Amino acid sequence: MQHWHDLKTCNGHQKVFDAETLKAIATAKLWNIWVPKTHGGLELGLTEGLRTLQQLASIDGSLGWTVTLCSGANYFIGNLQPETAAELFNPNDVTVLGGSGGLFGFAEKKGDSYLLNGTWNYATGAPYLTHFTLNAKIIEDGIELTDDDGAPVFRSFVIPCEAVQIIDDWHTMGLQATATQSFAVTDYLVDKDYSFIYNRFYLPQDIFKINFRVFADLTLWINYIGMVQHYLAEASKLLDEKTLEDPHKTTTEAEDLLYKYANEVEAATADNTSFSDVQIEALHTAAAASVKRLSKILMELHPLLGIKAARVEHPLNQIFRDYFTATQHHIFTR
Numbered sequence: 001m002q003h004w005h006d007l008k009t010c011n012g013h014q015k016v017f018d019a020e021t022l023k024a025i026a027t028a029k030l031w032n033i034w035v036p037k038t039h040g041g042l043e044l045g046l047t048e049g050l051r052t053l054q055q056l057a058s059i060d061g062s063l064g065w066t067v068t069l070c071s072g073a074n075y076f077i078g079n080l081q082p083e084t085a086a087e088l089f090n091p092n093d094v095t096v097l098g099g100s101g102g103l104f105g106f107a108e109k110k111g112d113s114y115l116l117n118g119t120w121n122y123a124t125g126a127p128y129l130t131h132f133t134l135n136a137k138i139i140e141d142g143i144e145l146t147d148d149d150g151a152p153v154f155r156s157f158v159i160p161c162e163a164v165q166i167i168d169d170w171h172t173m174g175l176q177a178t179a180t181q182s183f184a185v186t187d188y189l190v191d192k193d194y195s196f197i198y199n200r201f202y203l204p205q206d207i208f209k210i211n212f213r214v215f216a217d218l219t220l221w222i223n224y225i226g227m228v229q230h231y232l233a234e235a236s237k238l239l240d241e242k243t244l245e246d247p248h249k250t251t252t253e254a255e256d257l258l259y260k261y262a263n264e265v266e267a268a269t270a271d272n273t274s275f276s277d278v279q280i281e282a283l284h285t286a287a288a289a290s291v292k293r294l295s296k297i298l299m300e301l302h303p304l305l306g307i308k309a310a311r312v313e314h315p316l317n318q319i320f321r322d323y324f325t326a327t328q329h330h331i332f333t334r
Contacts, residue, residue: 014176015179016127016128017066021063030056031071031074031095032089033052036203039085040090041089044207046262046265046266050218050219050222053068053222054225054255057222057227058230058233060177060322061174061175061223061319062175062177064223064226066124066125068223069098070097070129072215072216072219073098074095074096074097075207075215078203078205079199079200080196080202081202095130095131096128097129098124098125099134099183100123100134100182102121102122103135103152104135105117105134105137106136107138107139107154107195108140109140110189112192114157114190114192116134116157116189116190117187117188118134118136118184119183120183120185122180123166123181124179127179130160131161133156134156136155136156136157137153155195155196157190157195158196163185164183164184165186166183167182167184169182172325174318174320174322174323174326199212207269214265214280217287218258218287220331221258221287224290224294224326224327225294227322227323228251228297231297231298232248235305239304243301250294250297288332291332292332302320
């Protein structure tokens with residue numbers, strides 16, 4: 001993966017990735033790091049995939065974040081009916097899924113199909129996607145369905161990019177090239193075969209045995225680590241080793257802890273053992289605390305870096321903005 005360091009000058013302050021960058025991502029099959037080889041993917045294991053994402057994040061925050069979220073959406077291949085998965089993931093085509101995890105719209109049942117309507121926020125990589133994923137509340141016979149606890153009944157759907165209207169509303173201080181825009185769907189009829197349910201898998205690979213919350217925690221956590229490693233590498237050009245000793249130690253501890261959990265998850269899935277609710281919560285709590293410690297590193301170091309780090313064209317400035325834009329993701333803040 002060392003050749004990806006050639007891309008560090010491709011991103012800068014671009015609003016979107018250029019065609020060369022997108023071609024390189026597709027050629028290296030980075031959208032498909034979790035997708036089985038039978039469907040044109042790399043079929044990486046959890047630890048190997050995390051190291052790939054870490055390297056990308058340490059090159060450029062937008063690059064790591066976009067590949068993480070979109071490859072994470074392509075991970076839903078395991079949730080799709082086999083015939084649908086084979087149709088969408090043709091080894092001869094480039095398939096890029098992405099969308100919103102929010103429950104913002106509605107799906108009205110129409111026989112074996114659903115009529116989709118709504119507006120969904122925060123679709124990372126929106127201009128790069130071939131298909132959008134979304135969660136929608138189910139309506140039957142004009143009634144919004146709820147479960148025994150009164151919560152909305154919902155399903156997740158995959159629809160082609162032609163079915164959505166992208167809304168240009170991603171105007172942020174950082175992660176600009178992630179193009180995490182909103183999208184709207186109006187009266188789009190989708191067959192039930194293009195819907196799925198989280199944590200219900202149809203593929204045999206170990207990666208699909210992992211609880212999705214665990215998968216999401218680990219793949220996003222590694223991005224924060226990668227961005228801080230990039231920040232420290234740039235800061236080392238301006239600060240002495242003594243000043244950076246503790247930040248490097250804290251970052252290494254975060255990295256070691258993440259891979260400790262990743263190894264435990266891989267061992268459990270290999271034994272067909274699921275993480276318990278207690279283990280899932282412990283991992284999440286550890287990840288959230290780790291990200292807070294990583295954030296403190298940047299907050300304490302940035303004032304020491306002088307006016308250079310205040311210039312928008314300087315790498316330290318971009319990494320700082322990318323990192324703290326990423327911290328606004330709800331996963332480790334709620």
